[in-house]
Amino acid sequence: MSKTVKSKFTSWAKRGFNQKRTNKIKLFLVLLIMFYLLSAGISMGMLVNSLLIMVMKEKDLHLSSSIMTVFYLYKLPFNYMYIFILSFCLYFLSFIPSRMIWRFISHAKVMMNVTTKDGYVHANKYLLNPDINNSLLLGASDNDFDPKKILIPKESISHIEFFTIYFEFEKEYKREVQTDFIILPK
Known part of the structure; x- marks a missing residue:
């Protein structure tokens, strides 16, 4: 469209x-x-x-x-x-237009907040790759080709919080936050 x-x-x-x-x-x-x-x-x-x-x-x-x-x-x-x-x-x-319309009606995105051991929070990031040289690759958008990416070693992560954003007609209508944190083993 x-x-x-x-x-x-x-x-x-x-x-x-x-x-x-x-x-x-x-x-x-x-x-x-x-x-x-x-x-x-x-x-x-x-x-x-x-x-x-x-x-x-x-x-x-x-x-x-x-x-x-x-x-x-x-x-x-x-x-x-x-x-x-x-x-x-x-x-x-012929399935491409129907998929575009379906995404326009409703879709969801999963984002995350990553807190490092030094207390810094990387907020509202997309998980692009969960394992590159024992690190997480985070991005500012869900596009793999976006230049704004961060590579965080897993050893320096304190905890991870995931949340889902639901979209309806291209507008955010609901944000669902996971209540439990994921704490990585030491």
């Missing part, structure tokens, strides 16, 4: 924030995604079946079903196999 469409939809969804209204919008979007995935699945099934029947008739293969044609595809010229593989790639690419 483009940023302008996202921002307009977010402002419309959050206008006069009402949990009942938000739930209706979420239900509508979930039903829309389900319909999209169902129609993409049916369309893909019909496309693949028609391709297999076309190959079966063109090559005069006397097989009991179009599924049996799949086993003969490797014997046929490359262009048939290419069309078959391309159709499956297009099918899996």
Whole structure:
């Protein structure tokens, strides 16, 4: 989704924030995604079946079903196999918009606060890698390519606190903090 469409939809969804209204919008979007995935699945099934029947008739293969044609595809010229593989790639690419919409509706991020033995707290960090040379790799964002990273040796960590942030329509709506700390052995 483009940023302008996202921002307009977010402002419309959050206008006069009402949990009942938000739930209706979420239900509508979930039903829309389900319909999209169902129609993409049916369309893909019909496309693949028609391709297999076309190959079966063109090559005069006397097989009991179009599924049996799949086993003969490797014997046929490359262009048939290419069309078959391309159709499956297009099918899996059709899932990308639904995943984007699903993440827009609701998602969660896990963050952590790391307290070192000298008392310094690295607050609101993402765990990028839990074991690099017996150290934790923390980042300011969940992007691995972000240059703001910190490598903290496990020996210098006093305790770790995890918390989850839940997002709804790109806005934070709930923060859940773990009550127990993780204390590393000495």
